[in-house]
Amino acid sequence: MRKLFLLLSFFAASATAGENQIILKDKPGRDQVISQCAMCHSLDYITMNATILDRAGWEKTVGKMISVMGAPIDDADKQTIIDYLAQNYGK
């Protein structure tokens, strides 16, 4: 929880007030999702595509963020993030 608080404080610098009210489901992997994804975009990109993307869809999306958008996410975090998104925000 403390780690999450620190992460949120860090992003508050670039995030809008409204953005800080987006609370993702408190399940394993959330810290990695917040620290990696929110670096470049607000987390409503995730909730907006919930129930649209299945596991394969989230895999493709996270893969695109790394290979096309240049997100510096290592393989271990990549898997954690895909699992979290597929389990909590998957179709």
Place this chain on the structure above:
Amino acid sequence: MIDRRHFMKKAAGSLAALGGLSLLQRAGLAAAKGSEESMILDALPGKEALIKKTYRPPNYETPVNYFDVAFTPNNRFFVRYHNAVIPEVKASEWRLRVGGDAVRTPLEFSLEQLRKDFKPVEIAALCLCSGNRRGLFQPPVPGVQWGSGAMGNARWRGVRLKDVLAKAGIDKSALEVSLDGADSGVLKTTPDFVKSLPLAKALDENTLIAFEMNGEALPHWNGFPVRLIIPGWTATYWMKHLTAVNVISKPLDNFWMKTAYRIPKDRFPSGQFSSQETETNMPITEIVVNSLITNLVDGQTLPATKLLEIKGVAWDGGNGIAQVELSTDGGISWQQAKLKQDYGRFSWRQWYQAFEPKGSGEYQIMARATSHSGVTQPLEPIPNPSGYHHNAVQKITIQLA
């Protein structure tokens, strides 16, 4: 649930200015069908409340009831960005660099020079996001889940891109003109948003370097101080915070041209962009014929009445609107709606029709536009991988009670 509570809180504060919670609420909920999202109204600095799709980068659409006027107010105009670093550009410091391997003399222009040295032109044109109504596709298509509000009609004033390019001189080898704006990604590794136009479109007399919108400076969120206007083409080419135009001899090769914003060739008319076509797909270019009912929303209940005026807008990629037909019985019979003032072939056209209901009950309202080239809206949207060009005939159900 969080979103919903948040929406209610936000909405309460801005209700007086918005006139009609139920209309907005339903419009937003209809738009969010298929995703878990519910509607949040939020105001970016300098803007009035819009429907928030994403905070960062900011993607906000206009509630449809604001389309009831010929020109969409600047502070209600939709906002769409791919990357989150959006510098506030100072007009006095802004420069446009004209270069590229197929330009004779690279040049730089200040805003003052553009205003002073070139003939001003004003064009009324619809600015329409390629993915407008993506959220209405079934099955759902990933991406920003736009409802019907990622568009706006405005009077754009500026100078012709062709005049500016002529000053720099175009080489015979010129093939495309690439466009870059001041915005960028958070990480250096994120591809910059750079687009290109085929030379012919860059030299079209209607393609403008615009510095005014509806008689005012462009709002920051719509490209201050200068953006490109390509009337009739979707907004992906309307580069905001324009900083560079490069005349180039080879097709621009980047993610935003080669992968994004592409449509299958066999399902849409020619894209007019042969240097970027493959065997199977091509860049999205010209806006397709379309219409929208602006004063009613699906599922709305109204008090029984003898006379109900149905209003809306219709548009296409520059042929102009020949007619709009309206059905109040689910498509069994159609009547011609009346068209309002014509502001030019790139502007949307407002229309209205008086409807005399036979009594209380359910009515299915549909609107169908036809362009001067004889093209009409389809009954179903044309499926395509990225959810572009949703132009199906709208069908909404209202209750009179």
